[in-house]
Amino acid sequence: MDRNFVDFRLAPDDLRAIRFGISPGHELCHAMRVLQRPDGHPMQWGWLRGVRGRLPRDAFDLFADVIGIDGYFPDFLTSTPAWDTTPDREAARLREVPLEQIRFDLHKMVLRSSGARQRRIRDLIDEPERTRERIADAGQLLWRAALEPVWPQLERILRADIAVRARRIAAEGIAGMVGALHTSVSWSGDAVRVQLRRFSDTIDCRGSGLVLVPSVFGGQGCTVLTEQGVQPTLFYPAQGVTERWARDPVAVADALGALVGETRARILVTAHAARTTSQVAADAGLAISTASHHLAILRDSGLIAATRDGARVLHERTPLGEALIGGAG
Template identity: 30%
Template sequence: MLDLAWSVDELARTRLAFSPLWEIVASVRVLARPGEHALHLPWVRQASAALADAGIDVAPLADLVAGRSVPRFLAPAPSSPVPQLADELADLRDVSPRTVRREIESMDPTRPVSLTRLHRDPEAGLDRLAGLMERYWAVALAPAWPRMRALLEGDVLHRSRLLAAGAVEDLFHDLGPAVHWAEGALTVAQRRIPATGAPHGRGLVLVPSVFVWPRVVSRTHAGWQPVLRYPARGIAGLWETGGTTSSPALRGVLGRSRSALLTSLATPADAGDLARRTGLKPCVVVKHLQLLQAAGLVTVADDGVCSRTLAAEALVTAGAD
């Protein structure tokens, strides 16, 4: 169990970030056990076919992440809010051989024979592993990354607003049934996680994730900032294509097209994604987004990704109720 007492200092040091490297690791676990991750089956079918066509064997990586916990050198806390995969892979290549061997030797269950080569020569093995991850990313995740990134950025934006407003209870209440906040203490009910109840002055790294669903994953180690990985907000609509249904009340106020766009923005998206989700023509989507933005219901980032504002969140929620 992760059990963190809170303080003003803890809150000030808490930060949000996401990690492409972690999404590689977590997605490989999804491919190995797709039955446990039914939400991601549309992606599993596409990625499996693409990997087979490209002749990419993910077994060396799958064997490494198949245990009850992922080796720490494959799942470091993100060092920046939006890290680049190239930088994360460069850090992976620089992991010390001693660390690699220690993590492999402590795997539970015992490491498979396939990892003997990595254990014997970690430096060369990490270079091969990073190269495999680059190829895997290009084939299995890069096509879906704009959609995934929009979802992750939307979660970071939403929780950053809550954190800035000091709404700590709201920050944690929807992360999952295992996560509880009460009377200044955060508890994550997980087996094999040591409890650390005293304030430690390092805050917490909150990491929204696509492929961690349906679980949350926490990690604490002496001397390191605790990490909590959780399913990103709006994950249920990530792989949807077309057919967004808005509430009758919302349609009565905004009209069918604009209400459909706001409803589909449960997860942030650009105009192209919204056209696919709603079935509207791209030119119609752009026109209505401009109107929604002018009304203060939608924000548009520099890269074209749209998100609902807090006013729009309240409007959609009220309509659904």
């Protein structure tokens, strides 16, 4: 059997060439594929029970045409993963995608479709500006209906995965971290090598680097972005995804509360962004002295880190705290 590999070539020993990001657009596209083939995604059944019946039909049909049910889908939908990517930024970016990129990517989808669906995609190519607006509008509608209610849980899992990978780099180096991403991924000399079903290529990432992006909805395999002009990207399955991942945030806080106490759980859950002691106290409805006491316990436990910013001390979850939150979620 033929074996296909994509090699992302990097400068030797260049730690800065590999970085992590998240992609709301990638999660949305794969969530729409899950909805088209729910039987093949048992880990998403908890989420599916909550989302069925509230999807905007026209928006879903448009996305189903554009992304299909498996394999390649347009790069412009997922081409800017970064650590600080947010759903709002992703939505705004989609409205500014160059029209030539939309035409180029949709032409590839024409080759991967047939019949009525192929004709509908050709119609989209004929009016790229209107198509960009339609896809952006549909994406926002689908996001609000399908993923916005569970984005806090999704984001916790994604960031917890990244935190664990970052710790593995410190303990085992780049090669050890890369080799643990997925069974199809390995470190090969000066390259990150990914085994794929239908595609082979060699990408020179020197000067651009490689972005590694965990995914909850992306299934059990890896996908890549390799087109010229697009940031080289490897999407891989996130750790810690179970059929219960879409639990309500209150249930997550309750589970953590049983472990570390209700107040400290509340502080830990909201510590994804750096805050002063006063801000933590205000958000949790506590006296500053009480908040300081709980922060000290979380800091001594390695779950929260304190850093000085001028006269201020800022508190934020550590990788261990991220992993704990992700596991509870």
